[in-house]
Amino acid sequence: MHLKNIELGKIGEEIAVEYLRDLGYKILDRNWRFERVELDIVAQIDSILVFCEVKTRRSNSHGIPSDAITPLKLQHIRTAALHWLSNHQSRHQGIRFDVVSVIYCTGQPTTISHIKGIE
Numbered sequence: 001m002h003l004k005n006i007e008l009g010k011i012g013e014e015i016a017v018e019y020l021r022d023l024g025y026k027i028l029d030r031n032w033r034f035e036r037v038e039l040d041i042v043a044q045i046d047s048i049l050v051f052c053e054v055k056t057r058r059s060n061s062h063g064i065p066s067d068a069i070t071p072l073k074l075q076h077i078r079t080a081a082l083h084w085l086s087n088h089q090s091r092h093q094g095i096r097f098d099v100v101s102v103i104y105c106t107g108q109p110t111t112i113s114h115i116k117g118i119e
Contacts, residue, residue, distance in 0.1 A: 008056050008057075008058065008104065009054075009056050011056065011102075011104055012054050012055070012056025012102040012104055013030070013031075013040055013041070013054045013056070015056075015102050015104065015110060015112065016040070016041060016052065016054040016100040016102060016112070017030070017041060019100065019112050019114070020041065020043055020052065020100070023045070024045060025043040025044065025045045025050065026043060026044045026045075027041060027042075027043050028042045028043060028044055028049075028088075028090070029041070029042035029084070029088075030042075032080070032084055033080075034079070034080040034083040034084070035080075037076045037077065037079065037080040038080070039051055039053075039077065039080050039081065039084060040052060040053050040054040041054060041100075042084060044090070044092060047091075047092055047093035047094065048092060048093065048094050048095070048096055049085075049090055049092040049094070049095045049096070050095070050096050050097075050098050051077060051080075051081045051084070051095065051096070051097050051098070052097075052098045052099070052100055053069060053073075053077060053097070053098070053099045053100075053118075054099075054100050054101075054102065055068050055069070055099060055100075055101050055102070056101075056102040056103075056104055057101075057102075057103055057104075058103070058104065058105045059103060059105060060103060064101055064113070065099075065101035065102065065103070065113075066099045066101045066113065066115055066118075069099050069118060074097065074118065074119075077097060078097070081095065081097070096116060096117050097117065097118050097119075098114065098115060098116050098117065098118065099114075099115045099118050100112065100113070100114050100115075101113040101114075101115075
């Protein structure tokens, strides 16, 4: 069975949420939209607010999923994060931008990579 890209992305986000929760992150928001930009996951670990982009692929054949985070994409995520902050009251001492890469292919082991503090 070949998943459509939207279905694959939803599966990857569910895997990322479970992964982050297992590490002790509190999930504050998911799929929050500002204009045409979406914040996949907004989470908190200790006193750090984390805006997490999730990238899911079937394989690494076209590069690792996190390679899809271009400087322009990161700029859009930062802009959306500022709007999220202005719309939510959150007690935190810092913010960070992360990316969780998921390689998911039915019948194969799932691989997760977490890059903290992308710039």
